[in-house]
Amino acid sequence: MSAPSRERPEARLSPASATLDKAAHENFPVAPFFLPRAWRDDLMAVYGFARLVDDIGDGDLAPGGADARLLGVSPERANDRLAMLDAFEADLHRVFDATPRHPLLAALQPTVRRRSLTPEPFLRLIEANRQDQLVSRYETYDDLVAYCELSANPVGRLVLAITGTATPERVRRSDAVCTGLQIVEHLQDVAEDLGRDRVYLPAEDMKRFHVEEADLAAPTAGASVRALVAFEAERALRLLNEGTPLVGSVHGRLKLLLAGFVGGGKAAVHAITAVSYDVLSGPPKPTKPKLLREVGATLRGEG
Numbered sequence: 001m002s003a004p005s006r007e008r009p010e011a012r013l014s015p016a017s018a019t020l021d022k023a024a025h026e027n028f029p030v031a032p033f034f035l036p037r038a039w040r041d042d043l044m045a046v047y048g049f050a051r052l053v054d055d056i057g058d059g060d061l062a063p064g065g066a067d068a069r070l071l072g073v074s075p076e077r078a079n080d081r082l083a084m085l086d087a088f089e090a091d092l093h094r095v096f097d098a099t100p101r102h103p104l105l106a107a108l109q110p111t112v113r114r115r116s117l118t119p120e121p122f123l124r125l126i127e128a129n130r131q132d133q134l135v136s137r138y139e140t141y142d143d144l145v146a147y148c149e150l151s152a153n154p155v156g157r158l159v160l161a162i163t164g165t166a167t168p169e170r171v172r173r174s175d176a177v178c179t180g181l182q183i184v185e186h187l188q189d190v191a192e193d194l195g196r197d198r199v200y201l202p203a204e205d206m207k208r209f210h211v212e213e214a215d216l217a218a219p220t221a222g223a224s225v226r227a228l229v230a231f232e233a234e235r236a237l238r239l240l241n242e243g244t245p246l247v248g249s250v251h252g253r254l255k256l257l258l259a260g261f262v263g264g265g266k267a268a269v270h271a272i273t274a275v276s277y278d279v280l281s282g283p284p285k286p287t288k289p290k291l292l293r294e295v296g297a298t299l300r301g302e303g
Contacts, residue, residue, distance in 0.1 A: 034256060036253070039162060039163060041111070043159070045104075045110070046108065046162070052067070052102075052104050053129050056085055057085065058132075059079070059081060070102045071087040071101060072087055081129075081133050085133075088126060089126050091105050092105060092123070095112055095122075121154030121157050125150070125151070128147065128150035131150065132198070136198045137199050138200060138201075139203045147200075148182045149175070151182060152182035153179060155178060156175065157174060160174055165254060170246055170250075173245055173246035173249070177240060177243030177262055178243075180236045180242075180243065181240070181264075183200075183235065183239070184233070184236045184268045184272070185268075186201070187232055188268065188272070188283040188284060189283060190216055191216070191217075199213060201232065211224045216280065221277065225280065233272050240266055243262060244298060246258055246262070247259045247298055248301055259298040259299045263291065263296070263299075264286075266298070267290050267295075268284070270294070271284040271285055271290070
């Protein structure tokens, strides 16, 4: 019997398949089974775009350089994230006026046409990843929120657009939810982000709580780090509460989907609280029963 291959499974898949297969590992269901098939297809098309642009920005593309070739980037520049993002943006524009080169963008084109989507939310997601290459620290909370307006809020706006439920008030509530979810994710991933030389805890808050970057590299969080994380977690929870009425403003299966997002975010905050805000010893994740409890409470309007 030959030895098993040590090749990563995604290396044997097409670039599109390798990217879409990551949906199973996301914090929230990307296109859950209970949604109408047309919504699921369109949400997966948007997910393919969002996941690929994040993988480009994080340097997590499948090995072999296939994505670079598809985007017309020379092999010697395949590891240049800014060059890849520029090429990806050029291919995004083809979604709206020509024929895209990358299969994930080709798959997005029918969704864009069917739902009359505009380039803006997609361009914002690209800009967020471009900013990640140039900015690795945020001085103020307002600076961080401005980043979330690029990196998170467009996703919620696309969900509303795909489901045909966008109104100015729903967009405002959605933005609050998405920014809250992004901050929670940053809190869960403090150690991982530091490993990428990124710190999403505002510098002014770190100073206020007497936290140095060296403290974030410790195996467990000290009292100052815990106090800082508690402060930011409360901010995230306030945003999620601000956005909770979004769930009650819609009906049917969309209501369940949005309750999953909001309840999932609240459950993540409670998981951080349950470990006394020690996010350095491992990303705190809610248990399934607690997640379901929060989703149920959100559906009942108790949040």
